[in-house]
Amino acid sequence: MPSSRGRGESERPVGSGRSVVLFTVAGVEYAIDAGRVRHLVPAGRETGRSVVFEGANYPPVDLRALFRLPAAPRTGRALLVDDGAGRTAALMVDAAGTLARLEERAVTPLPVVFRGRERRRFEALTLLDDRVVVVVSPRGLLADAAPTRVAV
Amino acid sequence: MTPSVDPRALMIVAIGSRRVAVHGGEVSEVAKVSVVTPVPCDDPAILGVTLHRGRIVPLMDLRRRLGDGATGLPPFLCLFTRSGGADLGVPIDSVLGFGAADGSRVPDGVTLLNVSSLAAGHGAAPAH
Numbered sequence: 001m002p003s004s005r006g007r008g009e010s011e012r013p014v015g016s017g018r019s020v021v022l023f024t025v026a027g028v029e030y031a032i033d034a035g036r037v038r039h040l041v042p043a044g045r046e047t048g049r050s051v052v053f054e055g056a057n058y059p060p061v062d063l064r065a066l067f068r069l070p071a072a073p074r075t076g077r078a079l080l081v082d083d084g085a086g087r088t089a090a091l092m093v094d095a096a097g098t099l100a101r102l103e104e105r106a107v108t109p110l111p112v113v114f115r116g117r118e119r120r121r122f123e124a125l126t127l128l129d130d131r132v133v134v135v136v137s138p139r140g141l142l143a144d145a146a147p148t149r150v151a152v
Numbered sequence: 153m154t155p156s157v158d159p160r161a162l163m164i165v166a167i168g169s170r171r172v173a174v175h176g177g178e179v180s181e182v183a184k185v186s187v188v189t190p191v192p193c194d195d196p197a198i199l200g201v202t203l204h205r206g207r208i209v210p211l212m213d214l215r216r217r218l219g220d221g222a223t224g225l226p227p228f229l230c231l232f233t234r235s236g237g238a239d240l241g242v243p244i245d246s247v248l249g250f251g252a253a254d255g256s257r258v259p260d261g262v263t264l265l266n267v268s269s270l271a272a273g274h275g276a277a278p279a280h
Contacts, residue, residue: 028190067192111201111210112238115273116194125191125201125208132189132201132208 017104022133023079023096025063026072029133030093031102031126032081036138039080040097041090051078051090058090061145083139102126107135117144162251164262165231165244168220171262172244173251178267180232180239182247185211188226195273199223202241204232209239212270218263238271 020031021040039053050057058080064071077097078090106127110119120140126133162173165182183204188211190200197217201208209232216222223243230241242265251259258264266274 108208113198113210113240113271113273114193118191118193130203132203134191
C-alpha cells in the first residue's frame with residue numbers, strides 16, 4: 001500500500017497500463033489509481049468533520065450513501081485519497097488494500113448506456129481474473145461526493 | 153445457445169406481460185446470465201454489467217423501463233444484442249418465435265425494440 005507520494009499527478013488516460021488499489025463497497029469491486037491513494041486506515045478515526053492523518057485533513061465520504069446503497073455498520077476501512085487537483089477525501093469502504101495492475105486490453109470504457117452522474121464518477125470497467133471491476137475517476141468522484149460527506 | 157437468426161427477421165420474446173420484437177440482425181445470442189456486477193448509476197433500469205464471451209456487457213431491465221415490474225436476481229435468460237457497435241443485454245422470460253422473414257411488419261400487440269436507441273440510454277420504441 002502506498003503511504004505517500006507527490007501531489008499534482010494528472011489522471012492518466014483510460015487504458016494506459018497502470019497500478020491501482022482495489023476496494024469493495026457492498027460486494028462490488030472498485031479500482032482507483034494507486035497514485036491517488038495516500039494511506040489506508042481503519043474506519044472510525046474521524047476527528048470533528050475530517051480524518052486527520054499526518055497533519056492533513058480528509059473529509060469522510062460514505063460511498064454507500066453516495067451510491068444510494070443500503071447503509072451498513074462502519075466496520076471497514078478509510079481510503080485516504082486525493083484527486084490530483086487539491087481535493088482530498090477519506091473514502092469509507094468495506095475492504096481495501098490489494099494492489100493490481102490494469103492492462104490496457106482488459107479496460108473497457110464505460111458503456112454509453114450509462115448516461116448519468118456515473119459518467120463522472122467512473123471512467124471505465126475492467127476485468128481482473130474474470131471479475132468485473134469498476135474503475136473510479138478520482139476527480140469526478142470527489143467532486144460529486146462533496147454534498148454527501150458523512151456527518152461526524 | 154442461439155440458432156442462427158435471419159438478420160431480416162424479427163425475433164419475438166416475452167418480457168413480463170409484453171411481447172417484444174428485435175430485428176434478427178441485432179441479436180447476438182440468447183444465453184443464461186448467472187452473475188451481474190451492479191454499477192451504481194442514475195438509471196434504475198440498468199441492472200449492471202455481465203461478462204459475456206469475454207466482453208463486459210451492460211444489462212437493461214426492459215421490464216422496469218416499460219413500467220412492468222422488475223427483473224429478479226440472476227440467474228435469468230438474457231437477450232444479447234449488438235447495434236451500432238454497442239452491446240446490450242436484456243433479461244427476457246422466453247423466446248416466442250420469429251416474425252416475417254423480411255421483418256417488414258411488427259405483429260399486433262408487439263413492442264418493437266429499438267436496440268441502438270436503448271443501448272444509448274434513450275428507451276424502447278412504442279408498441280405497434
